[in-house]
Amino acid sequence: VVTRYAHLSRFHKNLKKGVKIKRDQVIGYVGKSGLSTGSHLHYEVRIHGKAKNPLTVTLPQGKSLSHKEMTAFLAFKDKIWQS
Numbered sequence: 001v002v003t004r005y006a007h008l009s010r011f012h013k014n015l016k017k018g019v020k021i022k023r024d025q026v027i028g029y030v031g032k033s034g035l036s037t038g039s040h041l042h043y044e045v046r047i048h049g050k051a052k053n054p055l056t057v058t059l060p061q062g063k064s065l066s067h068k069e070m071t072a073f074l075a076f077k078d079k080i081w082q083s
Contacts, residue, residue: 001059002049006042007031023062 009031021027030039045054065073 002046004042004044004046006044007040 005028007030008028011028012026015027030041043054045052045057045059047057
């Protein structure tokens with residue numbers, strides 16, 4: 001499984017090619033360039049070199065957010081959507 005990210009303003013300074021990424025690790029920063037209407041990220045999943053729909057591909061499961069983490073996430077999401 002290979003993931004690709006585009007439209008980043010830059011990668012994290014400690015990120016090196018070929019290094020495994022851990023859950024919750026910062027890999028880059030979303031940018032805005034050209035005629036885009038806002039900051040966005042292009043995310044792509046490839047399995048054995050073939051592009052797959054990231055919304056339907058089965059990936060390994062991680063742990064769920066705790067109640068405290070989910071509450072903080074939802075509050076942050078609401079703040080962003082209101083701006």
